[in-house]
Amino acid sequence: MTAFPADSTGRQGQRQISDRAIKWIFITPTLILLILLNIFPLFYSLYLSFTDFSAITKDPPVWVGFANFGKLLNDPQMWKYFATTGRFAFLSVGLQTLIGFGMALILREKFNGSGIVTTLILIPMMLSPVVVGLFWKLIYNPSFGIFNYLLGYTSPVGAPDWLATGNLALWAVVITDVWMWSPFVMLLCLSGLNAIPDYLYEAAAIDRASSWFQFRRITLPQVMPLLLIAVLFRTIEAFKSFDLVMGMTGGGPGDATELVAVNLYRMAFQGQWRTGQASALAYIVLIVIIAISNVYIRNLNKIREG
Amino acid sequence: MATIELRQVAKKFGDVYAVKPLDLTIADGEFVVLLGPSGCGKTTTLRMISGLEATTSGRILIDGKDVTWKHPSERDIAFVFQLFALYPHMSVRQNIEFTLEAQNVSPAERTQRVGDVAKLLEIEHLLAQRPGGLSGGDRQRVTLARALVRRPAAFLMDEPLGALDADFRHTMRAEIKRLHLAQHATTVYVTHDQIEAMAMSDRIVVMSAAEVQQVGTPHEVYHDPANLFVARFIGSPGMNLAPGKMADGHLLLAGGHRYLIPAQWRGTLSQVAGGEVILGFRPEAATVSDGGSLAAEVYANDLHGAYAVLHLSLDGENPETVVHVRADRFAHYPIGQSVRFDLNPDMVRFFDPNSGRALRTQ
Ligand SMILES: Nc1ncnc2c1ncn2[C@@H]1O[C@H](COP(=O)(O)OP(=O)(O)OP(=O)(O)O)[C@@H](O)[C@H]1O
Ligand SMILES: [Mg+2]
Numbered sequence: 001m002t003a004f005p006a007d008s009t010g011r012q013g014q015r016q017i018s019d020r021a022i023k024w025i026f027i028t029p030t031l032i033l034l035i036l037l038n039i040f041p042l043f044y045s046l047y048l049s050f051t052d053f054s055a056i057t058k059d060p061p062v063w064v065g066f067a068n069f070g071k072l073l074n075d076p077q078m079w080k081y082f083a084t085t086g087r088f089a090f091l092s093v094g095l096q097t098l099i100g101f102g103m104a105l106i107l108r109e110k111f112n113g114s115g116i117v118t119t120l121i122l123i124p125m126m127l128s129p130v131v132v133g134l135f136w137k138l139i140y141n142p143s144f145g146i147f148n149y150l151l152g153y154t155s156p157v158g159a160p161d162w163l164a165t166g167n168l169a170l171w172a173v174v175i176t177d178v179w180m181w182s183p184f185v186m187l188l189c190l191s192g193l194n195a196i197p198d199y200l201y202e203a204a205a206i207d208r209a210s211s212w213f214q215f216r217r218i219t220l221p222q223v224m225p226l227l228l229i230a231v232l233f234r235t236i237e238a239f240k241s242f243d244l245v246m247g248m249t250g251g252g253p254g255d256a257t258e259l260v261a262v263n264l265y266r267m268a269f270q271g272q273w274r275t276g277q278a279s280a281l282a283y284i285v286l287i288v289i290i291a292i293s294n295v296y297i298r299n300l301n302k303i304r305e306g
Numbered sequence: 307m308a309t310i311e312l313r314q315v316a317k318k319f320g321d322v323y324a325v326k327p328l329d330l331t332i333a334d335g336e337f338v339v340l341l342g343p344s345g346c347g348k349t350t351t352l353r354m355i356s357g358l359e360a361t362t363s364g365r366i367l368i369d370g371k372d373v374t375w376k377h378p379s380e381r382d383i384a385f386v387f388q389l390f391a392l393y394p395h396m397s398v399r400q401n402i403e404f405t406l407e408a409q410n411v412s413p414a415e416r417t418q419r420v421g422d423v424a425k426l427l428e429i430e431h432l433l434a435q436r437p438g439g440l441s442g443g444d445r446q447r448v449t450l451a452r453a454l455v456r457r458p459a460a461f462l463m464d465e466p467l468g469a470l471d472a473d474f475r476h477t478m479r480a481e482i483k484r485l486h487l488a489q490h491a492t493t494v495y496v497t498h499d500q501i502e503a504m505a506m507s508d509r510i511v512v513m514s515a516a517e518v519q520q521v522g523t524p525h526e527v528y529h530d531p532a533n534l535f536v537a538r539f540i541g542s543p544g545m546n547l548a549p550g551k552m553a554d555g556h557l558l559l560a561g562g563h564r565y566l567i568p569a570q571w572r573g574t575l576s577q578v579a580g581g582e583v584i585l586g587f588r589p590e591a592a593t594v595s596d597g598g599s600l601a602a603e604v605y606a607n608d609l610h611g612a613y614a615v616l617h618l619s620l621d622g623e624n625p626e627t628v629v630h631v632r633a634d635r636f637a638h639y640p641i642g643q644s645v646r647f648d649l650n651p652d653m654v655r656f657f658d659p660n661s662g663r664a665l666r667t668q
Contacts, residue, residue: 202358203391207405207452208379217404221395 049279056273068280077255078263078281082288085259088170089238092177096234099178100185101227107186108193122187124180133247136176137163140248166256169249173257177244181237185230192226193219224303232296239289260285308369308382308459308492309334310355315364317350323516324350327364330511330521335490337483341503342513343539348496349388351513352462355494356385368459384453386463388496390445392437392452399433402451423451426485443474454485460492467502479505500540504528512536529588530655534662537586537655545586546629548620549659552581559585561621563600568651570667575656583665584657589615591653592631598646602629604639611635618645 017025049068051061072078107118124132139147142161153159162172196219204214242261245251251258251266260281268278310332317325325347332338340348353359355366357378365374373381392401399420406416424430427447437445446466453461466482467475483506486493497503503510504524512519512527512535519539520532531537537545550557552575556564565585567575575583594616602618605628614635621627631647639645656665 199387199389199391200393202378203385203387203393204404204408205358205378206356206383206385207408207456208382209404209408210379213408217396217407218393 045279045282048276049283051276053276054273055275061276064276068277069284072277072281072284080255081258081260081263084170084257085239088174088241088259089235092174093231093234093238095174095178096182096185097227097231099182100230101189103182103186104189104193107190118190122183125183127180129180129243130247132176132180133244137248140172163249164253166253169253169256173245173248176248177238177241180244181234185234188226188230189223192223196222225300228296228300228303232293235292235296236289239285239292310460310492310494311367312355313365313367315354315366316362317347317354317359318362325354326516328518330518332492332494335492337486337493337495337506337508338511339503339507339509340494340496340511340513341498341500343498346513347516348498348513349464352464352494352496356383356462357381358385382459384456384458384461386449386453386461386466388464388468390449390469392445392448394436394438397433398429398435398437398448401437401448402455405452405456419455423455426454427451442470443478446470446478450482450485460494463493463495465496465498468497475502482506500542512539514539529653530664532664534584534657537657541588543589543615543630545588545655547657548585548627548629550583550585552578552583557583557585559620560624560627563620565600565649568654570651571654571656573668574665578658578665582659584659586655586657587649587653589630589632591650592647593650594631594633594645594647596646598648600648601644601646604641604643604645606641607639609635616645618647
């Protein structure tokens with residue numbers, strides 16, 4: 001056999017799959033997973049939110065219209081959970097913004113080892129929230145946790161039990177969340193700060209602007225878009241907060257840290273199995289998040305334009 | 307308004323001098339241009355005067371006060387940056403106002419002063435816009451307005467017209483000069499464009515390779531270059547430089563031409579050891595005439611509009627012996643033709659080929 005036919009069959013073999021086909025071969029698995037795990041549940045749960053379905057009974061879903069939504073919105077307990085969630089989101093995002101931005105301002109100055117310090121600071125963000133919840137539980141432990149010790153309590157007697165005290169538990173969760181996610185805000189702010197060209201500060205120095213004036217009129221407006229994006233991400237996450245709280249307090253003591261997402265989990269999977277109602281709650285949360293995001297995004301656009 | 311004095315001011319980046327020790331005294335109200343090729347240290351010098359760059363050694367005095375270690379904001383100096391440094395997130399008005407606000411000028415006076423400079427620079431219609439959308443020329447006006455609104459002790463301008471097209475440069479050059487004359491503000495202006503330097507300056511500081519080559523009026527720098535660098539750098543084309551050897555009152559040039567040394571130079575040249583000098587003359591120092599004492603062959607011929615520049619080769623086809631002379635634009639000079647010319651004895655210069663320095667008549 002000569003080399004010629006072998007060569008030509010080789011080429012034919014390559015031609016059997018067109019570029020289009022290759023595209024589809026790569027895309028299809030992802031697409032199937034996406035449809036099965038995201039798109040389908042999205043619409044199926046929308047449908048379920050209008051039914052009395054429960055996942056542990058064999059009864060088929062029965063259409064109940066807006067009954068689930070009505071019940072949830074008329075439940076004062078539910079409003080309380082939303083208020084708790086709002087408080088949690090406000091405190092934790094607020095503190096994360098302040099601390100994250102502050103750290104970014106410090107780390108923006110290059111000093112010996114600033115690269116290493118930045119990397120170390122980012123570690124909490126990379127841990128699993130459940131793990132973080134578990135070891136902060138140990139940190140807050142009233143008899144051997146280090147938290148109270150650091151606050152100056154040398155004996156467990158009279159020291160606060162953070163996770164078991166009604167008005168402290170939410171703060172405890174907030175502190176943990178801030179510990180975990182301030183680095184995220186810092187990271188975004190840092191990239192924003194580093195993107196501010198030096199010549200703006202040189203021009204400002206020539207213009208005889210004080211450091212404070214420079215901060216207010218150059219630094220702040222220049223990082224604002226990225227800062228707002230960080231805040232937006234963190235707010236969305238705060239409203240969905242589940243794993244950290246579940247791991248630390250399980251919503252307790254009482255309902256002191258019962259965030260909407262925690263309650264949603266309880267409603268859907270613990271004892272009650274009210275799948276239809278839980279779907280309705282999930283949709284209410286979704287609508288709230290979309291509404292809040294819209295406010296942020298509108299502000300972001302306003303900052304970008306003028 | 308202020309005087310600026312640099313005493314042995316130098317800047318090193320690592321081990322390399324960006325500016326070698328430099329002495330310069332700028333009088334109150336003077337317009338001084340730093341001129342030199344790219345990378346010669348013009349911007350660095352200006353940044354040291356402004357305080358944006360610390361000096362490696364030497365002292366800087368503004369109005370007699372030592373400001374060497376003072377922060378830029380304490381020097382009362384306006385700086386127009388090489389790349390227009392406008393605050394992108396502020397309107398034109400806010401950009402101009404920034405410095406007044408930083409100095410707690412009252413809102414009423416701010417509005418007044420911004421209005422005045424905006425009118426002066428004809429940018430009133432732009433005040434509400436963001437700098438991002440402005441044309442290069444408009445941005446340049448805003449940058450100037452930002453400097454002018456302060457009424458500083460001195461202006462430092464780093465190639466403020468570098469990014470503009472030729473036509474507009476011309477207009478802006480005149481405008482800056484007019485502003486300078488009106489305000490009589492001490493100005494240090496950086497450019498690598500010698501035409502700009504000639505047109506605008508009271509004095510030119512020619513720099514090359516981190517060193518000052520010559521400080522002088524445009525006239526001095528053009529007609530009496532201190533060394534070969536300045537002779538070549540100034541003028542377009544630069545000064546003609548023809549090496550030669552002295553022989554009984556004549557200079558022996560390439561191609562065997564004999565140039566009769568003008569009377570006023572004989573004393574100076576007779577003292578040159580070895581007798582080797584470089585003859586320098588501007589294209590306009592030569593007059594083409596049939597009875598001329600020097601002869602050369604036409605190598606090329608550029609028509610410049612109002613006149614022609616002939617490239618004449620002293621030694622056949624050798625491009626290194628080409629000199630440029632100015633000629634009548636209507637005359638026809640075919641390539642290869644022999645042309646005779648004379649040099650105006652008052653306009654020839656001589657240089658020492660070893661040191662590169664200009665020789666002076668005694
Ligand atoms: N921050 C710096 N670090 C190291 N070297 C520098 C720095 N700034 C300038 N230089 C060097 O110093 C020399 C002079 O630079 P400078 O910017 O003053 O030149 P210039 O005359 O303004 O040139 P141009 O016409 O290109 O603007 C250059 O060789 C440059 O590479
Ligand atoms: Mg420069």
